[in-house]
Amino acid sequence: MKWRGRRGSRNVIDRRGVSAGRAGGIGGVGLIAVLVIGYFLGIDVTPLLNGGGVPVQSGESRELSAQEQAAGQFVSVVLADTEEVWGQVFPEQLGRDYRPPQLVLFSGRVASGCGGASAATGPFYCPSDRRAYLDTQFFATLQGRLGAKGDFAAAYVVAHEIAHHVQNELGILGQVNEAKAAAGERERNALSVRTELQADCLSGVWAHYAEARLGTVEPGDLDEALNAARQIGDDVLQRSAGRTPMPHTFTHGSAAQRQDWFARGYERGAVEDCDTFAASRP
Structure with missing residues (x-):
C-alpha cells in the first residue's frame, strides 16, 4: 500500500503517551488462545488473564517508540483515505453528506x-461517541500470531472499524441494537454476524475506491x-483457541463469509451490494 x-x-487522538506495565500470569499457548478469543469475539478477557500479559496504564508519560510513531502515521493516512472515499461515496450513492469519526x-x-x-478487547467502534479505538500493538498480533501479514491487512482492520461508523451514520447500528434487545442469544449472534459481514463488505467498497x-x-x-x-x-x-467451531456462537462470520463479503464490496464499490440483512444466508 502506498x-x-x-x-x-x-x-x-493519540493517547499512547501513557506507559503500560505488565503483570505475571497465564503464559505461552494459553495466553495466545485467550487473547485470540478476546480480540475477535468482542470480549474483554482481562479478568480471565488475572493481569497476565495485559497492559495496564500506570499514569506515567513516556516517549513513543519509532515503531509506534510509524504505526500512528500509518493509521492517520488510512483514516484520511477513508474520509476521502466515504466523503465521495455518501453524496454519490446515498444522497447525503458524510461526517467522519475520530x-x-x-x-493498554x-x-x-x-x-x-483494554488491549484484550481489540479494535472497536463506539456509536455513543462516534469514535473508533485501536491499540496499535494489535498490528503485531495480527501479523505475528494470526498470520495476517502486510500493511494492507492492517489497513483492512482500520477500514472495518470505520465501516461500523458508516453503519452508525446510516442508522443501521441503532436498528440492530433494538433487534438484539428483543432477541435470544442465537438471534443476537446471528445479527452480530450480519453486522460484521456488512462492515467487511463496506471495507471492500473502500478498497475499490x-x-x-x-x-x-x-x-x-x-x-x-x-x-x-x-x-x-x-x-x-475457534480452532486456533483449541475449540471446535460452533456456528451458532459465531459473532463475526466464518473465514469464507468474511472473504466473500469483502470481495463483493470490492468488485463494484456499491453500498447497495452490502445488504447482508436482506440476504437469505449471509
Whole structure:
C-alpha cells in the first residue's frame, strides 16, 4: 500500500503517551488462545488473564517508540483515505453528506463512551461517541500470531472499524441494537454476524475506491486483505483457541463469509451490494 509521505487525518487522538506495565500470569499457548478469543469475539478477557500479559496504564508519560510513531502515521493516512472515499461515496450513492469519526489510539486501557476497554478487547467502534479505538500493538498480533501479514491487512482492520461508523451514520447500528434487545442469544449472534459481514463488505467498497481513485493499492494488497479476512474468521479463530467451531456462537462470520463479503464490496464499490440483512444466508 502506498502510504508513506501522504496526507494524514486530523481526526486522530493519540493517547499512547501513557506507559503500560505488565503483570505475571497465564503464559505461552494459553495466553495466545485467550487473547485470540478476546480480540475477535468482542470480549474483554482481562479478568480471565488475572493481569497476565495485559497492559495496564500506570499514569506515567513516556516517549513513543519509532515503531509506534510509524504505526500512528500509518493509521492517520488510512483514516484520511477513508474520509476521502466515504466523503465521495455518501453524496454519490446515498444522497447525503458524510461526517467522519475520530479515531483514538491507545495503549493498554482506554475509556470510551461505551465504557472502559483494554488491549484484550481489540479494535472497536463506539456509536455513543462516534469514535473508533485501536491499540496499535494489535498490528503485531495480527501479523505475528494470526498470520495476517502486510500493511494492507492492517489497513483492512482500520477500514472495518470505520465501516461500523458508516453503519452508525446510516442508522443501521441503532436498528440492530433494538433487534438484539428483543432477541435470544442465537438471534443476537446471528445479527452480530450480519453486522460484521456488512462492515467487511463496506471495507471492500473502500478498497475499490482506494484503488480506482486514490491509486494507493499495490499488487498483492488485495490478497493481504483477503488473507486477513480469512485469518479472523470465527471458525479459524475457534480452532486456533483449541475449540471446535460452533456456528451458532459465531459473532463475526466464518473465514469464507468474511472473504466473500469483502470481495463483493470490492468488485463494484456499491453500498447497495452490502445488504447482508436482506440476504437469505449471509
